[in-house]
Amino acid sequence: MAGKKKAPASTNALVGVSRKKRPSSKTTTVHPRGEFVGIEPKRTLGGIRVGDLLSILGAAVAAFALTIVLTTQIAPITGQLAFFVVWYVLFVGLYALLVSIDDSKTFVVDRVISVVVTSVAVLLFSVLIFVIVFVIGRGAQALPFGNFYTQDMQEAGPLDPLTKGGVIHAIAGSLIQISIALAITIPLGISAAVYLNEIPGRFSRFVRTIVEAMTALPSIVAGLFIFATAILMFGVPKSGFAASLAISVMMLPIMIRSADVVLRLVPQTLKEASIGLGASQWKTVWNVVLPTSRSGLTTSIILATARGIGETSPVLLTSGFTAGLNVNPLADPMVSLPLAIFQFVKSPEPTMIARGFGTAAVLMAVVLTLFVIARWVGGMTPEKSARARIRRDMLVANVGQRFATVRKIITSRGTANRSKELS
Amino acid sequence: MLDDTPRKLTIIRDGGDKIFRGIIRAGGSTVLVIMVLVGSFLAYRASEALNKVGFNFFTEQAWEPDQGKFGIAAVIVGTILIALVAICVSLPLALGTSLFITEFAPRQLRGFLVSIVDLMAAIPSVVFGLWGFFFLQQAIVPVSRWISQYFGWIPVFAVDNVDPTDPLATTTVYTSSTFIAGIVVGIMVTPIVTSIMREVFSQTPIGEREGALALGATRWAMIRNVVLPFGQGGIIGGTMLGLGRALGETIAVYMIISPVFVIQPHILQNGASSVAALIALRYGESTPMGLSALMAAGLALFTMTLIVNFGASMVVARSRSGAAS
Known part of the structure; x- marks a missing residue:
């Protein structure tokens, strides 16, 4: 509690009271010690821990090695897709194994589901992006020609090069x-x-x-x-x-x-x-x-x-x-x-x-x-556009005020100078 | 004692209001007339064809209207199979992605991902058709072959006239199949399904979420016990809406399948059929009977999508999450 002495009295008292009432068992959340500055900062509930990252990486590498062994030595299969599927299944399995070393079954399920859900999302987004990239990539030959946007296909036959005809x-x-x-x-x-x-x-x-x-x-x-x-x-x-x-x-x-x-x-x-x-x-x-x-x-x-x-x-x-x-x-x-x-x-x-x-x-x-x-x-939305307008008005007012101040200073100086000159 | 009933109010509307109400009433009525006209015209023209073949319309597989021999047994089964494959593809993808966006993704990324999903829902179907025809058609062959090799004993996955163990066998038997069309349509409807599910998941009461977490639930336990039960209506409704879209999809299917007019239960095998593709293929037949027959097929398709859509909106409206979509 030494570090908390600097905190404002009211919050300090509040924390003190709540601390006293709480039974001192091991499950109590102990706030990190250190400078207590006013309101306690919001704790991040999600986020990635180093351990998680390491176990994911480890599982991925181990699965990769195991897949190579499996597909080349034990049960030869061909095709990148098959390789990837085998790798993924092994990866999930190994990851579950790694997590189960430290944590209980509930956590293993939670971790495995997180990984599966994330990979499903990654799969969908990559497929959708692939569709678009594939279409644009195949069309890229036709796109750079200016005539593609200015001509029609009346003059261009199917055998004509892309420099002729357009859409x-x-x-x-x-x-x-x-x-x-x-x-x-x-x-x-x-x-x-x-x-x-x-x-x-x-x-x-x-x-x-x-x-x-x-x-x-x-x-x-x-x-x-x-x-x-x-x-x-x-x-x-x-x-x-x-x-x-x-x-x-x-x-x-x-x-x-x-x-x-x-x-x-x-x-x-x-x-x-x-x-x-x-x-x-x-x-x-x-x-x-x-x-x-x-x-x-x-x-x-x-x-x-x-x-x-x-x-x-x-x-x-x-x-x-x-x-x-x-x-x-x-x-x-x-x-x-x-x-x-x-x-x-x-x-x-x-x-x-x-x-x-x-x-x-x-x-x-x-x-x-x-x-x-x-x-x-x-x-x-109406609120948003209203807020934007208010912000604009405030900006204008603010700038105007500054200008006014500057002008006032200048004019006051001017008048002061003039009055000096006059006197 | 006074009788405490509300007084009857007389509303006197001025001229402007009368004109305004007339205009919007006219707008509403016009829309109603157009929509009813579409439905009743379809029904009227379809009835000509239906009168001719009667109940055979639902059992006949061939499509030869000029010989008076036509029915939707083959095309309807084909349509349903394509839609089922599509849902099998899109349901896990959509469920995973919507959970990822609402529960797992970093907060800063969420808005961006939502925009991407909504944008993908607006991508024209012909673009997916291009991808399916020029990429997936070839890329999927090993997968089809593998499934038919190991799961061929399940009738749906069987492929006739081919030896899956022969590596030099022709691969054309695996192309233009229900499976490929279903995958393309599935990927096409996934963004819409995702967007509906995400909307419903994001409305889960924060108090219940925090309650679960405060009781010591892991994130998955919270999702399983709070988010998923709450969003149940959205999951079912969104999936059914995707199913409705998948049933009516024309151009992507038309580009991929090679139409056959027999019931083709083998989804991995070349040859498939769908009502919408049938209409796109045969509308040029200008004989009145051919057109009536197509109208009847269109009506059957419309009835199916209608039932699915109304089912979806009923499920969503009855669920706890309410009529969110």
């Missing part, structure tokens, strides 16, 4: 189709979501159930629906417009569902305050509900867009395929990025396959951009 037609097609789809889904989706929240009742519950059911609609069935109705019954040609209709049917339930959740999170008190002040329902929605949930609504729109822009199957049935640039959504076939990928890799030519992978890299870049925007906007 501008698919980029344009994707952008046009998703724009039309958004022009349809945003007004419909947001107004339907507002309806579900603002006019509750039996009918809106029914609408909500149907919308929820429709989120289960497989995208290919949405495409089939538009193919059978718009194209075969009403004679709309296979075009960008038909594709946007199919994408809209697919996106609409997704958007409504997430927008509905976001709108439900608007605090009831805010709405009541607005109505209590005499605002009409429309004014309340426009000035309170929508601004409060703006970032959430934007996120739901952007995430639905990311889903819509990456879907191949509805587009496959409805947009037709063309190798040329077509910016008229109403007339001729219009290709989009996922469909272009699908068509490119059907070809046995390596350059076409490289183009397919390059297009996939472009598509992923588009999705990533949308996602980053969604995250950025979604992170902007």
